[in-house]
Amino acid sequence: xxxxxxxxxxxxxxxxxxxxxxxxxxxxxxxxxxxxxxxxxxxxxxxxxxxxxxxxxxxxxxxxxxxxxxxxxxxxxxxxxxxxxxxxxxxxxxxxxxxxxxxxxxxxxxxxxxxxxxxxxxxxxxxxxxxxxxxxxxxxxxxxxxxxxxx
Numbered sequence: 001x002x003x004x005x006x007x008x009x010x011x012x013x014x015x016x017x018x019x020x021x022x023x024x025x026x027x028x029x030x031x032x033x034x035x036x037x038x039x040x041x042x043x044x045x046x047x048x049x050x051x052x053x054x055x056x057x058x059x060x061x062x063x064x065x066x067x068x069x070x071x072x073x074x075x076x077x078x079x080x081x082x083x084x085x086x087x088x089x090x091x092x093x094x095x096x097x098x099x100x101x102x103x104x105x106x107x108x109x110x111x112x113x114x115x116x117x118x119x120x121x122x123x124x125x126x127x128x129x130x131x132x133x134x135x136x137x138x139x140x141x142x143x144x145x146x147x148x149x150x151x
Contacts, residue, residue: 003139007079007083007131007133007135008079010127010131011074011082011130011135012074012131013127014124014129014130015067015071015089015124015128016067016071017120017121017123018067018093018094018122018125019067021116021117021118021121021122022035022036022060022064022093023036023037024120024121025116025117026039026118027113028114035117036060036096036121037061040056040061059092060092063092063093066085066088066089067085067128070082070086080135080136082132083135084132086131087129087136089125091125091129093121093125094121094126097122097125100113100117101113101115
């Protein structure tokens with residue numbers, strides 16, 4: 001039971017941290033910085049036009065409600081379902097954040113990726129995944145004893 005609680009706290013902290021990271025600067029253009037959502041709003045950025053662009057935008061924007069639902073499920077004491085949401089959230093946001101963090105940006109370049117948003121999002125995603133895995137691998141009590149008899 002303690003392992004589930006610890007994993008839940010770790011996962012919720014990770015979810016909140018990752019969502020906050022999506023609102024931090026991800027792209028620098030001259031002296032202007034843009035959040036991940038502002039970057040996605042740029043039409044034609046990175047060839048994201050048409051249906052593929054809308055799928056990417058919709059998926060990224062949908063991550064925040066997914067994180068919120070996972071936190072609410074934790075509060076309602078549905079740890080395994082919340083952990084599944086945390087795994088999905090962490091996998092998607094962590095992959096995007098890791099790709100952005102690895103690309104990095106040169107301080108001398110006019111346009112570049114800032115490390116603040118991607119690194120914070122990646123850290124939160126790692127915590128969310130670690131917490132979710134902790135919960136999903138924890139033993140839980142059952143209504144039956146280990147000998148197979150009734151309670």
